[in-house]
Amino acid sequence: MIKNQDSTILRIISYAFNHKKKLFITAASVVISTLLALVPPLFIRKGIDVYIAQGELTKLFIAAALMVILILIKGIFDFIKSYFAEYIAQNIIHDLRVELYQHLNSLSFSFFDSSETGDLMSRLTADADTLRKFINRGSTFITANILTIAAIFLISYSWDYRLGIIYLLMLPLMILGIIIYARRVRPMFKKVRKSFARLTGMIRESFVGIEVIKLFGRENYEFEKFKKENQKYLNINLEAAKVSAFWMPYVNFFMGLGTAAVIWYGGRLVIYDQISLGILAAFISYISMLLRPVRQTGMLISFGSQAAAAAERIFEVLDRESDLKEAKNPLELDKITGDVEYKDLSFSYQKGKEVLKNINLKVKEKETVAVVGPTGAGKTTLLHLLPRFYDPDQGKILIDGHDIKELKLDSLRREIGIVMQQSFLFAASIRENISYGKPDASFEDIKKAAQVAQIDEFIESLPLGYETPVGERGVSLSGGQKQRLAIARVLLTQPSLLILDEPTSSIDAATESKLNQALKEVLANRTSFIIAHRLWTVKIADRIIVIKDGEIIESGSYQELKAKDSYFNSLESSLKRNSENIVKKQNAKESGDGR
Numbered sequence: 001m002i003k004n005q006d007s008t009i010l011r012i013i014s015y016a017f018n019h020k021k022k023l024f025i026t027a028a029s030v031v032i033s034t035l036l037a038l039v040p041p042l043f044i045r046k047g048i049d050v051y052i053a054q055g056e057l058t059k060l061f062i063a064a065a066l067m068v069i070l071i072l073i074k075g076i077f078d079f080i081k082s083y084f085a086e087y088i089a090q091n092i093i094h095d096l097r098v099e100l101y102q103h104l105n106s107l108s109f110s111f112f113d114s115s116e117t118g119d120l121m122s123r124l125t126a127d128a129d130t131l132r133k134f135i136n137r138g139s140t141f142i143t144a145n146i147l148t149i150a151a152i153f154l155i156s157y158s159w160d161y162r163l164g165i166i167y168l169l170m171l172p173l174m175i176l177g178i179i180i181y182a183r184r185v186r187p188m189f190k191k192v193r194k195s196f197a198r199l200t201g202m203i204r205e206s207f208v209g210i211e212v213i214k215l216f217g218r219e220n221y222e223f224e225k226f227k228k229e230n231q232k233y234l235n236i237n238l239e240a241a242k243v244s245a246f247w248m249p250y251v252n253f254f255m256g257l258g259t260a261a262v263i264w265y266g267g268r269l270v271i272y273d274q275i276s277l278g279i280l281a282a283f284i285s286y287i288s289m290l291l292r293p294v295r296q297t298g299m300l301i302s303f304g305s306q307a308a309a310a311a312e313r314i315f316e317v318l319d320r321e322s323d324l325k326e327a328k329n330p331l332e333l334d335k336i337t338g339d340v341e342y343k344d345l346s347f348s349y350q351k352g353k354e355v356l357k358n359i360n361l362k363v364k365e366k367e368t369v370a371v372v373g374p375t376g377a378g379k380t381t382l383l384h385l386l387p388r389f390y391d392p393d394q395g396k397i398l399i400d401g402h403d404i405k406e407l408k409l410d411s412l413r414r415e416i417g418i419v420m421q422q423s424f425l426f427a428a429s430i431r432e433n434i435s436y437g438k439p440d441a442s443f444e445d446i447k448k449a450a451q452v453a454q455i456d457e458f459i460e461s462l463p464l465g466y467e468t469p470v471g472e473r474g475v476s477l478s479g480g481q482k483q484r485l486a487i488a489r490v491l492l493t494q495p496s497l498l499i500l501d502e503p504t505s506s507i508d509a510a511t512e513s514k515l516n517q518a519l520k521e522v523l524a525n526r527t528s529f530i531i532a533h534r535l536w537t538v539k540i541a542d543r544i545i546v547i548k549d550g551e552i553i554e555s556g557s558y559q560e561l562k563a564k565d566s567y568f569n570s571l572e573s574s575l576k577r578n579s580e581n582i583v584k585k586q587n588a589k590e591s592g593d594g595r
């Protein structure tokens with residue numbers, strides 16, 4: 001564990017070394033500012049013992065003026081120290097965030113399947129910020145405090161060894177205080193962070209699931225849940241505040257005790273002429289200066305444990321290797337013809353639970369394959385293996401005769417277009433959403449893609465046309481409109497291989513038949529796979545494959561499968577039902593509109 005923490009700290013330091021110059025400036029400013037802070041008591045000593053004792057008013061005035069100048073100079077170094085410490089901390093966190101973001105993007109889907117979005121977000125934001133605060137304060141406080149504590153000891157020891165001893169006796173009391181504080185506060189802050197994560201997770205869930213909450217009339221239930229979590233967060237914070245609040249009187253008590261001991265013992269030394277009055281006054285002044293380092297050390301301990309936990313969470317993700325490895329010398333494909341072959345392929349998401357078994361499938365260039373089967377049969381999984389969202393456990397997939405594991409990942413994915421059942425749109429304009437895969441596309445091409453996807457007319461009817469912003473989750477559009485935008489987005493990239501996860505209900509019948517006509521041409525020019533839920537899609541396919549329990553059980557044209565006593569025949573009725581439902585819905589809508 002300690003080794004772990006050490007390596008975490010070393011890693012953070014290695015990031016700081018990217019800013020060597022600024023690091024040096026900060027360190028130098030911390031040292032200068034700390035040393036300057038130690039000078040005023042020296043003036044006090046000289047002022048009392050010499051200038052006041054000998055009645056030298058001018059020198060006393062010069063000493064006072066020098067102290068003011070000193071404070072001003074110290075102010076300049078304090079500024080440099082604070083600014084550059086923040087500069088380094090912000091830059092380290094900036095670099096870490098970039099690395100983390102890039103790394104997260106390189107991780108495979110299986111990582112995201114097993115991670116919570118809220119948790120990943122908090123690693124990138126809240127954890128990074130906790131770490132930043134510690135880097136800033138830690139780097140300056142630790143150096144300044146060690147230097148202050150050591151320098152005061154050396155100065156007082158050089159004045160009189162007994163003062164050095166009193167000083168050393170005071171330190172264990174304070175260290176004991178710090179340890180007690182850290183023991184009580186650390187678990188408290190852990191609880192605070194946990195409670196905060198639960199509260200934000202809950203809030204996020206209730207916004208994302210707002211439709212379900214409203215649909216089932218569970219607003220009150222969710223509100224009660226929120227109130228309970230919010231109350232828990234308040235209580236735990238108040239508990240932590242109590243411990244923190246206890247800390248200051250505690251430190252003050254020991255400081256007061258120490259100062260009393262110094263006045264009593266130091267006063268005796270003055271009375272017996274062992275030390276001068278000036279030395280005693282300067283020493284008392286140094287003791288009061290200790291208050292800050294002690295308080296800061298207490299703060300640093302609680303900060304430190306929070307930061308260590310945050311850094312570990314960040315590095316945990318950074319050290320996570322992607323399950324998906326790119327070949328050492330990957331083959332970059334310019335364009336693929338579109339011959340696809342699945343060879344003896346098996347796949348499971350979790351060990352022991354095979355989702356696809358012994359898949360053998362050869363698809364010719366420009367062939368359109370409809371994939372049908374009962375829900376959960378493995379249709380989506382089969383097609384998600386093509387762009388290597390996941391790698392098979394056994395067997396392989398060949399595209400144009402090349403094992404896809406040998407291909408450069410982005411060149412492979414660039415050639416494959418997927419329209420998923422649930423289309424995700426970004427908070428941007430319609431034009432930006434359509435051109436997401438080809439940002440340099442001309443407006444004519446964007447419009448053409450939208451026309452094929454049967455969405456151009458709708459877009460043009462909007463006051464802002466293609467510049468209309470769509471909400472965070474494309475909320476201002478209907479499911480069918482989102483789906484067609486997603487189709488346009490894929491068509492624009494002209495993929496050599498098209499995968500269409502057909503929507504079961506989003507697009508109405510009239511639009512669907514227009515879309516099918518337009519898509520026919522698109523499908524004729526490339527190898528295509530359609531997860532089909534409707535009869536007419538199955539009919540336009542060159543071949544239908546039927547998947548059941550992760551296995552291909554039938555394959556053939558519509559006529560071939562219809563002609564024999566096939567499982568497909570039993571599926572056909574549900575495909576028909578899907579189509580009829582859509583027509584019914586459409587008719588109902590139209591008669592409603594006409595009323």
Ligand SMILES: Nc1ncnc2c1ncn2[C@@H]1O[C@H](COP(=O)(O)OP(=O)(O)OP(=O)(O)O)[C@@H](O)[C@H]1O
Nearest residue numbers: 113349350355373374375376377378379380381382
């Ligand atoms: N990311 C995942 N992690 C674990 N299991 C998964 C994951 N995605 C799908 N599964 C499981 O794999 C099996 C096949 O799912 P898949 O989505 O491929 O089926 P499907 O035939 O496309 O179903 P549907 O027609 O309902 O979309 C199901 O049992 C499903 O629960």
